[in-house]
Amino acid sequence: MTPPPASTPIELPEGIVALGPDACSAVEALVLAAERRQEAEVQAALEHGLRVVPRPLRGITRRVLVG
Amino acid sequence: MSTPLERRGELLRLARVLGVEPDELTALDGAAVEDLRALRHAVADRLLERSREQFSRAVALGDLLPGSVAAKLSQHVMGPVLGGRAAALLTPEKAGELARRLPADFLADVACHVDIRKVQPLLAGIDRATMAAAGAHLREREEWVVLGAFVGYVDDDVVADLLDGFDGEALLRSGVVIEDASRIDAVLGMLSDERLDGLLDAADEHALWPDIVSLNVHLGDAQLRRVTDAVQRMSGPRIEALAALLGDDDELRAAAAPIVERLTPEFLADVAEDVDLAAVGPLLDGIPVATLSAAGAELERREAWTLLGRLMTVLRLEVLAELVPSLGDETLPRAGATIGDPARVDELLALLPDERRTPELRGPAGA
Numbered sequence: 055m056t057p058p059p060a061s062t063p064i065e066l067p068e069g070i071v072a073l074g075p076d077a078c079s080a081v082e083a084l085v086l087a088a089e090r091r092q093e094a095e096v097q098a099a100l101e102h103g104l105r106v107v108p109r110p111l112r113g114i115t116r117r118v119l120v121g
Numbered sequence: 122m123s124t125p126l127e128r129r130g131e132l133l134r135l136a137r138v139l140g141v142e143p144d145e146l147t148a149l150d151g152a153a154v155e156d157l158r159a160l161r162h163a164v165a166d167r168l169l170e171r172s173r174e175q176f177s178r179a180v181a182l183g184d185l186l187p188g189s190v191a192a193k194l195s196q197h198v199m200g201p202v203l204g205g206r207a208a209a210l211l212t213p214e215k216a217g218e219l220a221r222r223l224p225a226d227f228l229a230d231v232a233c234h235v236d237i238r239k240v241q242p243l244l245a246g247i248d249r250a251t252m253a254a255a256g257a258h259l260r261e262r263e264e265w266v267v268l269g270a271f272v273g274y275v276d277d278d279v280v281a282d283l284l285d286g287f288d289g290e291a292l293l294r295s296g297v298v299i300e301d302a303s304r305i306d307a308v309l310g311m312l313s314d315e316r317l318d319g320l321l322d323a324a325d326e327h328a329l330w331p332d333i334v335s336l337n338v339h340l341g342d343a344q345l346r347r348v349t350d351a352v353q354r355m356s357g358p359r360i361e362a363l364a365a366l367l368g369d370d371d372e373l374r375a376a377a378a379p380i381v382e383r384l385t386p387e388f389l390a391d392v393a394e395d396v397d398l399a400a401v402g403p404l405l406d407g408i409p410v411a412t413l414s415a416a417g418a419e420l421e422r423r424e425a426w427t428l429l430g431r432l433m434t435v436l437r438l439e440v441l442a443e444l445v446p447s448l449g450d451e452t453l454p455r456a457g458a459t460i461g462d463p464a465r466v467d468e469l470l471a472l473l474p475d476e477r478r479t480p481e482l483r484g485p486a487g488a
Contacts, residue, residue, distance in 0.1 A: 069156030080148030
């Protein structure tokens with residue numbers, strides 16, 4: 055594995071780095087977008103989860119999910 | 122040797138982890154399959170770490186809630202993408218319990234998004250019937266890439282269940298994208314001869330010979346012999362089509378060598394009747410001299426003079442030098458008479474020692 059450019063969220067395999075800076079930037083953008091999407095989905099799931107759980111269990115659910 | 126299907130499979134896996142369509146990965150054109158795989162693993166690791174705390178909380182909640190509620194949360198709140206990623210943090214017992222409570226089509230959705238490296242320990246906790254039901258959905262959706270990933274990580278009996286309902290095309294398309302290539306030999310060993318024949322039929326019908334031939338490098342001697350036997354059961358036109366492909370592709374020919382080398386003289390004698398021998402030259406080129414020579418001897422034993430004549434028009438001189446002196450004195454005139462090319466007959470006769478090269482031997486063939 056080759057050390058990534060400073061802003062790359064992951065270490066890119068050498069064969070990917072060898073594709074050039076444009077390819078690396080494109081991969082970096084895809085990874086960052088995937089991270090943002092996941093964070094939004096996780097947040098939405100945690101909020102939605104509280105509504106799905108039966109009322110008597112919501113207190114414990116909130117404590118476990120939100121802390 | 123990576124094939125187009127293998128590459129497409131890896132791009133699809135990466136696209137799923139990134140949450141994009143495969144055609145959005147054009148920046149990675151030219152990347153090797155192993156680099157795409159390494160990239161996918163790195164991205165999956167990253168995404169798990171980014172949300173590890175929240176996933177851990179969700180898993181902890183699942184441990185506290187009744188199983189039915191936990192399953193409902195998994196399906197309707199987490200969904201297949203987050204559920205697939207969070208699954209990496211489950212215990213085998215909890216994974217087994219959830220899997221039993223979740224519908225098979227949802228489990229199939231989850232299977233498309235799990236990091237199989239991470240959930241491997243969980244698979245043992247999921248019963249065979251549940252796995253088979255989810256596998257049936259994946260098969261119905263033609264999720265070959267997902268099935269190909271699981272084959273590397275589940276027990277043989279589960280693989281056997283999964284493969285049970287596969288037709289030749291399904292076997293082939295999932296087989297060529299098996300992620301753990303070391304499993305290919307064992308998986309092939311689970312297939313009956315009839316299903317192996319179906320696999321080759323599918324390769325021919327769907328123009329996937331390069332993909333199946335590329336699997337040879339992962340096979341041991343026993344399975345190579347079985348594949349060779351299956352090739353030898355193919356029809357003449359299919360043999361010709363395969364030979365034409367091998368003739369056009371050096372890499373493919375090299376990959377096919379373990380099979381071609383194992384073809385038997387009896388098969389070659391049989392096939393001489395069914396194929397245009399001139400069209401299967403690339404196949405003949407890879408067959409050991411001794412096998413080709415033995416095929417000629419077999420045709421002599423069968424007194425198949427026309428076929429022997431046809432064979433002797435296409436074999437290399439190196440092979441003929443071994444075959445011709447071994448033929449009986451009555452064979453050459455009979456087979457030679459069917460060749461219709463005096464110059465070729467002269468070439469054959471020249472391979473005999475002087476004392477055997479008599480006018481009678483030339484017979485009508487050399488006239």
